Amino acid sequence: LAKTTQPISMDSYEGQEVNITCSHNNIATNDYITWYQQFPSQGPRFIIQGYKTKVTNEVASLFIPADRKSSTLSLPRVSLSDTAVYYCLVGDGQAGTALIFGKGTTLSVSS
Amino acid sequence: GAVVSQHPSWVICKSGTSVKIECRSLDFQATTMFWYRQFPKQSLMLMATSNEGSKATYEQGVEKDKFLINHASLTLSTLTVTSAHPEDSSFYICSARDPGQGAYEQYFGPGTRLTVT
Numbered sequence: 001l002a003k004t005t006q007p008i009s010m011d012s013y014e015g016q017e018v019n020i021t022c023s024h025n026n027i028a029t030n031d032y033i034t035w036y037q038q039f040p041s042q043g044p045r046f047i048i049q050g051y052k053t054k055v056t057n058e059v060a061s062l063f064i065p066a067d068r069k070s071s072t073l074s075l076p077r078v079s080l081s082d083t084a085v086y087y088c089l090v091g092d093g094q095a096g097t098a099l100i101f102g103k104g105t106t107l108s109v110s111s
Numbered sequence: 112g113a114v115v116s117q118h119p120s121w122v123i124c125k126s127g128t129s130v131k132i133e134c135r136s137l138d139f140q141a142t143t144m145f146w147y148r149q150f151p152k153q154s155l156m157l158m159a160t161s162n163e164g165s166k167a168t169y170e171q172g173v174e175k176d177k178f179l180i181n182h183a184s185l186t187l188s189t190l191t192v193t194s195a196h197p198e199d200s201s202f203y204i205c206s207a208r209d210p211g212q213g214a215y216e217q218y219f220g221p222g223t224r225l226t227v228t
Binding site for chain 1 (some may be wrong): 115
């Protein structure tokens, strides 16, 4: 699985837009990009997944440039409850393939 | 989305005893489940891949005789920590992928906090 690099931590205030960028220079043609959110003492929760260009759901947007060597998770108007660790993962999505987690980005939202 | 449950949510045991953790896919069948371990302030570390009806595949450095995995049905995988020691205290998380969902969407259980005294 492709290795990913994310900032270790980010700080924000309520109501701001937060963009977390992930680098994955060795991404393969069959790889998808997926982001997960984890709160303390809970299992990770799926946020969004994409292959190219832009994907948007009710929670976030995912921007993927044409070369796919990076991606940006965008969280609009964050609140205190968005304080969590965010993981960027890439992989081919095969049913028998496990997700390998990097260090993730700890987002702290203040009032 | 699909739901994965774990039981118990937390457990305290004495050193030398064994503890079993259950992972269930509640509304889908999972031929493959995954077990992770997470220490405080660290990321999830893959321990093993659990395959229904066959032996689990363990990651390098994970003792298969210590962490026994059984995947006897398409909805249940169990992890037994044998002869537990304080260093086995950790947060154990299982996951599974619903074949009927997105190519890469993997569902995680809520985790089990193990404390060995």
